[in-house]
Amino acid sequence: MTLRFDIVSLFPEMFASPFGDSIIQRAREEGLLDIRVHDLRDYSLNKHRKVDDAPFGGGVGMVINVEPVARVIAAIKKEVPETRTILLSPAGRPFDQKKAWELSRLPSLNLICGRYEGVDERVPRHFVDEEISIGDYVLTGGEIPAMVLVEAISRLVPGVLGDPASTAEESFTDGLLEYPQYTRPRDYQGFKVPEILVSGDHKKIRDWQKAEALKKTARVRPDLLKKNK
Numbered sequence: 001m002t003l004r005f006d007i008v009s010l011f012p013e014m015f016a017s018p019f020g021d022s023i024i025q026r027a028r029e030e031g032l033l034d035i036r037v038h039d040l041r042d043y044s045l046n047k048h049r050k051v052d053d054a055p056f057g058g059g060v061g062m063v064i065n066v067e068p069v070a071r072v073i074a075a076i077k078k079e080v081p082e083t084r085t086i087l088l089s090p091a092g093r094p095f096d097q098k099k100a101w102e103l104s105r106l107p108s109l110n111l112i113c114g115r116y117e118g119v120d121e122r123v124p125r126h127f128v129d130e131e132i133s134i135g136d137y138v139l140t141g142g143e144i145p146a147m148v149l150v151e152a153i154s155r156l157v158p159g160v161l162g163d164p165a166s167t168a169e170e171s172f173t174d175g176l177l178e179y180p181q182y183t184r185p186r187d188y189q190g191f192k193v194p195e196i197l198v199s200g201d202h203k204k205i206r207d208w209q210k211a212e213a214l215k216k217t218a219r220v221r222p223d224l225l226k227k228n229k
């Protein structure tokens with residue numbers, strides 16, 4: 001199965017490096033991901049390719065017009081009618097691993113990146129399926145949030161990561177943070193690897209990992225335990 005991403009941005013060149021390297025690039029070459037970036041200006045009807053205007057009612061900055069966004073969404077829907085259209089926005093539902101799993105099972109996602117003071121409110125109200133935020137802070141544009149979604153979702157697509165077990169054991173998958181991991185050397189400046197991990201007793205190691213995942217979550221993210229009760 002191929003997961004298709006259509007990304008709409010005023011700065012399409014920003015995506016070249018993050019999507020042109022490593023796991024994402026390999027997945028594209030293998031046909032597991034199909035990532036297409038669209039320049040919002042190509043959908044402007046203005047002869048200067050303008051896509052923004054001053055806000056009604058006054059206020060600082062510029063707002064992205066509804067028209068080019070509605071037009072690019074319609075053009076992409078024509079090609080991929082089943083696509084889920086998502087606006088990146090600080091006002092969206094916070095993105096998490098559960099959402100990443102849900103979106104990774106869809107055939108196609110259209111990610112709309114805002115800029116300036118954001119987009120005309122008629123876009124989220126009438127033209128997109130949902131709004132997603134990557135956290136309670138404000139970035140300059142939706143490009144980095146779109147990259148965050150592509151990265152988090154892509155690695156859950158079957159075949160993108162070499163070993164599927166790595167996503168099954170990761171933080172948040174079962175509502176807990178991952179257990180602590182160690183590698184060589186066994187002793188670094190007197191800081192030692194827990195004895196149990198080098199005992200060779202797989203059952204005991206597994207029990208230890210489960211207990212440590214719970215302890216670590218309770219210590220640093222008690223909110224996750226409450227959320228999953």
Ligand code: SAM
Nearest residue numbers: 088089114115117118133134138139141142145
């Ligand atoms: N005026 C808007 C507000 O106060 O909510 C902020 C607009 S922000 C400067 C410009 C664009 O960056 C937004 O339209 C959105 O696409 C993107 N953006 C900024 N912060 C984001 C976040 N936390 N999650 C997702 N997208 C974000």
